[in-house]
Amino acid sequence: MIEVKNVTKEFISPKKYPGLKGAIKGLFSNEKEKKLAVDDISFSIKKGEIVGYIGSNGAGKSTTIKMMTGILTPTKGECLINGVNPSKERKKNAQNIGVVFGQRTQLWWDLPLSESFTILKEIYNVGDEEYKERMEFLNRVLELEEFWTRPVRNLSLGQRMRADLGAALIHNPKVLYLDEPTIGLDLVVKDNIRSAIREINEKYQTTVILTTHDIGDIEELCSRIIIIDDGRKIYDGSLSNLKEQYGTMRKVSMEVRNVEEVVSLDLAESLSVPKNTYRITADLEQSSVMVSFDKNELQVSDIIAQFMKKTDVRDIKIQETELSEIVKEIYNHGI
Ligand SMILES: Nc1ncnc2c1ncn2[C@@H]1O[C@H](COP(=O)(O)OP(=O)(O)OP(=O)(O)O)[C@@H](O)[C@H]1O
Ligand SMILES: [Mg+2]
Structure with a gap:
């Protein structure tokens, strides 16, 4: 389902100098700074797998996810998601994927949640019957009805995360990217989100890639993990094997x-x-x-x-x- 082949991402940004003088110097300087955020990473993921993509802050996790979703184009190498190159065929890829960035919402801030969902239904061209069935399922696992008519800006963090997860799943994507989906949530909501992810994966065979700093997410959901460090892949294997080897x-x-x-x-x-x-x-x-x-x-x-x-x-x-x-x-x- 997912093929990532020798993918590298280099960011080039204007060189920064310290202090006010530095800021002015920076304005007139042409010097650039290179940052290798992802360095020659390859892996493949089969349909229906839930893979934990972990690493310390700044390791390159979000950058990899952004390349797999087509938000960023790799400097070298390529990703194929269900046979589609996400940066070349963004629209086609969008039909296949759902994305949740825990740090910010993808929903319309001022619209009632129900409106956001109606818009997404149109964007993704989801038929009425299919929409009804999907919403019944999402309502059951995420309990969206509780705040269905409220504007997104009035939702609590946990409610917003459930809404975001639901919104990412409206078109029944084959691949679901979750970038820190449980950040800042209390234990009960965390648990709900985890069970929802598990149920979605079981029912629809959705392939899930999950980045998180919460080891509980990994233990409860992922049988396989990929660890990256400073842009490079340093481990790819089962959780039990990691424990066996290092624990x-x-x-x-x-x-x-x-x-x-x-x-x-x-x-x-x-x-x-x-x-x-x-x-x-x-x-x-x-x-x-x-x-x-x-x-x-x-x-x-x-x-x-x-x-x-x-x-x-x-x-x-x-x-x-x-x-x-x-x-x-x-x-x-x-x-
Ligand atoms: N647009 C950008 N321009 C320049 N550098 C960037 C850009 N985006 C990310 N980086 C750098 O690339 C590196 C990897 O960032 P990334 O966001 O992928 O890390 P991460 O593994 O998701 O970290 P975290 O756990 O903190 O979310 C960091 O050093 C970051 O500063
Ligand atoms: Mg990140």
Whole structure:
């Protein structure tokens, strides 16, 4: 459904100089600054996939989405969306895609929501029967009726986002681009938006590309993620694989009778592993100790056994590394 082939986007902007003097100098200077926002990225996405497109601020996510939607033309390479080159055939492409930019609305600010939808129906040439059926579905999953006659400017952020998502889906697009669709939403609305996306994907086999800084979106919706860093693709694969590859740290916390007796336990010696493969921290108030360890080096059963030799262990909790920690690590240090 989506083919992105060696796509590069270079922005050229007038060079800026600091300060007021600089601003004046800038007016008369011809110097240009180049910024490689997207650097030779390729991937393909099959019909019906939900792919998370993630990366730190300024990594090039929105720029890629803009090239896939036809808003920007790649400097090099090409995108094919359902066989259409979006920057060459913008109109044809528009029929195939729906877009939600969480940061701003695509709806008419002063019109009642119902009017916006009527206009979109005409723009996309959606037949009456089809429109009726689609609206029934959208009303059920997004509950638009609640604010159907209100002007968009009077909607709350969560209502506006539901409206935007609905508007992007009126013509039943094959591909849905969501750029931070849950930004600023409370947990309940986030959850609603996520279930709506899931349901739309299941019912219509809509292909979804989602950029987000909310790891919850990724965990709940995406089986595959693409990570970009400084314009380059650094990971493309399943979420479970990423966790497997990078989430080798585990945590086990134990509630014990006597914390002091075990807090300085030397696991390195008793289990003959290097010292840097684990770390013990204690919480005296809670009478608990926590061991973070590398699961490739140490087994949780061995660790617990060592603790049990020294004191009574009342309760044990084993935690996996959170995906958010893995992602933070990758954003900070790369792969
Ligand atoms: N029109 C433009 N002119 C010049 N530089 C631009 C333009 N648009 C984006 N950039 C630059 O390209 C880089 C990538 O921007 P982009 O908006 O794609 O990042 P992003 O991954 O979406 O980040 P965020 O998570 O903050 O939304 C940034 O350094 C940005 O400043
Ligand atoms: Mg962005």
